[in-house]
Amino acid sequence: MAKVTWNGVVLAESDQCETVEGNLYFPPSALNRDYFQPISQTTVCGWKGTANYYDIVVDGQVNAGAAWYYADPKPAANNIKGYVAFYRNKVTIAP
Secondary structure: OEEEEEOOEEEEEEOOOEEEOOEEEEOHHHEOHHHEEEEEEEEEEOOOEEEEEEEEEEOOEEEEEEEEEEOOOOHHHHHHEOOEEEOOOOOEEEO
């Protein structure tokens, strides 16, 4: 089971992740949403589409733009629609 932690809390945990380009994408149901704050940041991937970002907020500390997801991906990336990935250098990801 894969698990993501930061600042002493579990942000996500699942055995049903999707792997794309070396990143684990966690299903929406695996997230502890108490710590996710949507932000206006977006980026565009040529084959996946537009990514939206979250800040992670734990005990008043903000981990800016630490997670992202594709709300409406292009067809080739439909398997990660709504799934959330995390920057490895901003959180701890344990397989």
